[in-house]
Amino acid sequence: MSNHPLSVTRPILFWRRLFAVVFSSSLLMPNFGNQPAEAQVTQYCQLSATAAKEKEKLRLSALKNNQDAQSRYQKLVQKHAQELQKCRNRTWPENQAIWLRLYPCDIQPGAVDQIMDRIVNRGYNQVYLEAFSDGQVLLPGAANPTAWPSVVRTPGSEKVDLLAAAIKKGRERGLKVYAWMFTVNFGYTYAQRPDKESAIARNGKGQTSLYLVDNGSQVYIDPYNSQAKTDYYRMVQEVLRRRPDGLLFDYVRYPRQAGSDSIATKVTDLWLFTPATQEALFRRAQNNKGLDLIRRFLRKGYITAGDIGEVDKLYPQEGEPLWQGRNPPAAPKSILTATDRQPLLQFDLWQLAVAHAMQGILDFVALASYPVQQQGIPAGVVFFPEGNQSLGQGYDSRLQPWDRFPSNLEWHPMAYATCNNGSCIAAQVQRVLSAAKPGTQVIPALAGRWGSSISPNRPSLEVQMQALRQFSPKIKGVSHFAYSWQYPEQDSDRKFCRAR
Numbered sequence: 001m002s003n004h005p006l007s008v009t010r011p012i013l014f015w016r017r018l019f020a021v022v023f024s025s026s027l028l029m030p031n032f033g034n035q036p037a038e039a040q041v042t043q044y045c046q047l048s049a050t051a052a053k054e055k056e057k058l059r060l061s062a063l064k065n066n067q068d069a070q071s072r073y074q075k076l077v078q079k080h081a082q083e084l085q086k087c088r089n090r091t092w093p094e095n096q097a098i099w100l101r102l103y104p105c106d107i108q109p110g111a112v113d114q115i116m117d118r119i120v121n122r123g124y125n126q127v128y129l130e131a132f133s134d135g136q137v138l139l140p141g142a143a144n145p146t147a148w149p150s151v152v153r154t155p156g157s158e159k160v161d162l163l164a165a166a167i168k169k170g171r172e173r174g175l176k177v178y179a180w181m182f183t184v185n186f187g188y189t190y191a192q193r194p195d196k197e198s199a200i201a202r203n204g205k206g207q208t209s210l211y212l213v214d215n216g217s218q219v220y221i222d223p224y225n226s227q228a229k230t231d232y233y234r235m236v237q238e239v240l241r242r243r244p245d246g247l248l249f250d251y252v253r254y255p256r257q258a259g260s261d262s263i264a265t266k267v268t269d270l271w272l273f274t275p276a277t278q279e280a281l282f283r284r285a286q287n288n289k290g291l292d293l294i295r296r297f298l299r300k301g302y303i304t305a306g307d308i309g310e311v312d313k314l315y316p317q318e319g320e321p322l323w324q325g326r327n328p329p330a331a332p333k334s335i336l337t338a339t340d341r342q343p344l345l346q347f348d349l350w351q352l353a354v355a356h357a358m359q360g361i362l363d364f365v366a367l368a369s370y371p372v373q374q375q376g377i378p379a380g381v382v383f384f385p386e387g388n389q390s391l392g393q394g395y396d397s398r399l400q401p402w403d404r405f406p407s408n409l410e411w412h413p414m415a416y417a418t419c420n421n422g423s424c425i426a427a428q429v430q431r432v433l434s435a436a437k438p439g440t441q442v443i444p445a446l447a448g449r450w451g452s453s454i455s456p457n458r459p460s461l462e463v464q465m466q467a468l469r470q471f472s473p474k475i476k477g478v479s480h481f482a483y484s485w486q487y488p489e490q491d492s493d494r495k496f497c498r499a500r
Contacts, residue, residue, distance in 0.1 A: 044091070044096065044122075044123045044450075044462075044465070045084060045087035045088055045091055045096070045123035045125075046121065046122055046123040046450075047080065047083075047084075047120070047121045047122075047123075051080070051121075052117075052118075052121040054076070055073070055076050055077070055080065055117055055121075056114070056117065058072050058073035058076060059073055059110060059113055059114060059117065060110075061073070062110075063109060063110045077117070077172060077173055078172075080120055080121075080173065080174075081120065081172070081173050081174030081175075082174070084120055084123070084125055084173075084174055085125065085174050087123070088123075088125045092469065092472045092476075093472070093475065093476055093477050093478045094476045094477065095125060095126050095176075095443070095476060095477035095478075096123060096124050096125060096126065096477070096478055096479070096480070097124060097125075097126035097127065097128050097178070097443070097477065097478070097479035097480070098119055098122070098124045098126075098127060098128070098479065098480050098482065098483050098486070099128045099130070099180065099445070099479060099480070099481045099482040099483065100115070100119070100127050100128065100129050100130065100482065100483040101130040101133070101482070101483070101484065102115075102129065102130070102138065102151070102162055102166060103151075103494050103495050104151060104152045104153070104154050104157075104497075105494050105495070105496070105497040106162060106494060107152060107154070107157055107160045107162060108497075111494070112162075112165055112166050112169045113169055115483070116166075116169045116170050116172075116173050116175065117173070118483075118486075118487065119170075119173075119175065119483070120173050120174070120175065122450065122486065124175070124480075125174060125175060125176065126175060126176045126177075126178065126245075126477075126479070127166075127170050127175050127176070127177045127178065128178045128180040128248055128479060129163070129166055129167070129170075129177055129178065129179060129180060129244075130180045130181075131163055131179035131180060131181050131239050131244075132148070132179075132181040132182055132235060132239070133180075133181075133182045133187070134182075134187050134188070134217050135148055135149070135186065135187020135188050135189035135190055135217070135219070136148060136149055136150065136151045136187065136189070137149075137150060137151065137235060137238075137239075138150070138151045138152075138162055138163040139161070139163060139238055139239075140152070140157075140158060140159050140160055140161045140162075141153060141157070141158040141159075142158040142159045143159075143161070143238075144238070145234065145238065146231065146234060146235040146238060147190060147193070147196070147231040147234075147235070148186075148187065148189055148190065148235070149189055161242070163179070163239070163242045163244075164242045167242055167243065167244055167245075176245040176246070177244055177245055178244055178245055178246040178247060178248050178378075178380070179239050179242070179244040179246075179247050179248070180247075180248045180250060180382075181235075181236070181239065181247060181248065181249055181250065182250050182251045183232070183249040183250060183251050183252045183364065183365070183368060184201075184220050184221060184223055184251055184252060184253060184254070184361065184364060185209075185218050185219065185220055185251035185255075186199075186219050186220070186221045186228070186231075186232075187217065187218070187219055188210070188217050188218075188219055190219055190221070190231075191208070191210055191219040195227075196227065196228075196231075198222075198225065198227075198274065198275055198276070199221050199222055199225040199227050199228040199231075199274075199276075200219060200220075200221060200222065200274070201220045201221055201222045201223075201254065201271040201274060201277075202222075202271065202273045202274050203268060203269060203270060203271050203272075203273060204266075204267055204268025204269070204270065204272070204273050204298075204301065205268050206273075208220075209254075209255040212255055212257055212258075213255060218255060220251075220254055220255050220271065222271070222274040222276050222277050222360070223277075223360035223361055223363060223364035224274075224276040224277045224279075224280045224360050224363075225274065225276040225277075226276065229364065229367055232364075232367075232368060233367060233368070233371070236368055236371055236372070237371055240371060240372065240375060244377070245377060245378075246372070246377050246378035246379065246380065246410075247369070247372045247377070247378075247379050247380070248379075248380045248381075248382055248410075248412060249365060249368055249369065249379070249380065249381050249382065250382040251382075252361055252364070252365050252381050252382070252383060252400065252402075253361060253383070253384075253387055253398040253399060253400035254271050254357070254361075254397065254398055254399050254400075255397070255398070256396070256397055256398045257269075257397045261397060262396070262397050263391050263394040263395065263396065263397060264354070264394055264395050264396075264397045264399065265392075265393065265394035266301055267297060267298060267301050267349075267350065267353050268301055269397065270353055270354065270357050270399075271357060271399075272298065272353060272356070272357060273298075277356075277357075277360065278298065280356070280360075281294060281298075281352075281353070281356050282294060282295070284323045284324040284352065284356065285322070285323045286322040286323055286324065286326075287315070287318050287319075287321065287322045288314070288315045288318060289311045289312070289314075289315050289318050289320070289321035289322070290321040290322045290323040290326070291323075292311045292314065292315075292321075293307065293308070293311055293321045293345065293349065294323065294349065294352070297346070297349040297353070298353075302346060303342065303345060303346050303349065304342065305337070305338040305339040305341075305342045306338070308321075308338040308341055308342060308345060309338040312338070321345065323352055324352075325352070325355075326348055326352070328344075329344070347393075350393070354395055354399070357399050358399050358400075358401040358404070361399065361400065361401060362401060362404055362405070365381060365405065365409075366406075369381075369409060373408070378410055378441075379409050379410070380409055380410030380411070380412050380441075380443070381402065381405050381409050381410070381411060381412065382412040382414060382445065383400050383402040383405075383411070383412070383413060383414065384398065384400060384402075384413070384414055384416075385402075385413045385414070385415065385428040385429075385431050385432050386428075387399075387400030387402060388400050388401050388402055388403055402432075402435075403435040407436065407437040407438075407439055407440040410441045410442075410443055411432060411436060411440055411441065411442045411443065412443050412444070412445055412479065413428065413429065413432045413442065413444050413445065414444075414445045414447075414481075415428045415429050415444045415445060415446055415468075416445075416446075416447050416481075418455075418457035418458055419457055420456055420457055420459060421459065421463065421467070422459060422463050422464045422466065422467030422468075423467060425444075425446065425464055425467055425468070426467045426468060426470065426471075428444075429442070429444050429468060429471060429475070430471075432444075433471065433474060433475075441476070441477070442474065442475055443475070443476075443477040443478065443479060444468060444475065444478055444479070445478075445479045445480070445481055446461060446464045446465070446468075446478060446479070446480055446481065447480075447481045447482075447485070448460060448461045448464055448480065448485070449461060449485050449486060450462065450486065454485070461480055465478065
């Protein structure tokens with residue numbers, strides 16, 4: 001999840017116009033260290049080192065079937081949950097979440113308990129648990145009717161439900177556990193199935209995202225494809241069976257390309273060259289002239305005055321070429337030559353193509369979030385604050401129209417900008433708040449570690465949180481990417497099943 005800010009931006013209002021045109025606590029002990037950041041630790045509801053060690057000692061004893069330790073451990077877990085809730089009720093932000101990935105090794109006894117304990121120790125009261133990523137789903141092998149393989153494929157563990165277990169363990173500690181899912185990025189495994197070939201997004205250069213991403217793990221689908229929609233909807237329903245406290249949809253966009261290709265400037269840069277996307281685009285035509293010009297524009301990447309003249313002759317009974325949202329100028333066609341009309345028609349076709357690609361993202365989000373909202377739990381969208389920018393007549397290649405996401409979804413902007421004092425992060429969040437309708441829950445995601453900088457331009461979480469404090473009470477929740485950054489050594493051990 002890396003960012004790629006563009007150097008020049010335009011107001012978000014431009015995107016709105018484009019769419020309007022085209023489609024109508026007592027255990028929280030103070031830390032009196034010498035560093036200012038350390039002195040602020042208590043305002044984030046972190047448990048004292050003594051309390052954390054006591055709990056871990058009891059957890060280890062409980063694993064050895066020590067009945068007394070088990071009882072004391074459970075009581076302490078409940079006590080810490082109560083203390084955490086009291087602290088968060090009186091501390092900004094009210095909700096503080098962390099992003100978490102589980103590994104097959106985490107099926108070992110006590111592993112998830114330790115992870116959830118550490119999350120509570122750091123003052124978090126919510127967890128965004130990765131349920132679908134990199135073409136794998138966190139469902140048990142024996143109960144996985146989806147199009148993707150299970151994360152846990154260890155022989156003998158076919159019935160282990162790590163997702164359900166993590167939700168249960170989190171709730172025992174007072175944590176709300178959201179399921180975090182990749183969305184338009186279906187992963188490499190999906191692309192390996194021959195029956196899914198037509199569902200993979202393709203640009204006008206004959207490329208799929210599989211050949212544009214360095215590690216070959218990301219495969220973006222055609223959001224208009226019915227098979228892709230059916231497969232994803234079924235998976236969302238299976239995840240919801242585990243009763244998470246909410247769902248977050250990540251990768252609600254197209255792939256970001258590198259270098260000059262990071263800006264889409266021509267129709268071949270767009271992910272429109274799959275059957276379902278094109279059929280949906282053709283349906284936007286409102287007369288034969290419009291349909292004919294759309295087809296020519298896709299085929300060649302442009303239209304000429306000759307194309308316009310030919311279309312006029314083919315359908316003499318029709319007026320101006322029309323498609324959804326197009327309002328041609330009022331001047332009589334007889335006054336304007338085909339040469340006069342060509343620049344505006346080509347520009348209108350380009351705007352139609354861009355808006356159609358983005359509408360596919362919006363429609364897919366609506367489909368994915370529907371069963372979540374039917375259950376009465378929150379659904380959220382994760383996005384880059386720069387993912388919807390325009391540059392000249394070009395657009396950020398991710399085509400992420402986040403300012404068009406509905407306000408009944410939580411907005412989770414990844415505020416990953418780099419600077420040494422957090423001001424650039426605040427600027428990103430301000431941009432999102434300015435676009436959000438009243439009542440929209442904006443929950444920024446920050447990247448970093450407590451107590452130390454990752455790099456000169458990636459300051460500690462304390463510094464980043466302080467930069468966002470100015471936005472309270474508009475912002476009542478903040479999340480931190482990721483657990484693996486907080487505990488890098490343990491994350492590596494878990495990934496490779498190394499015991500400590």
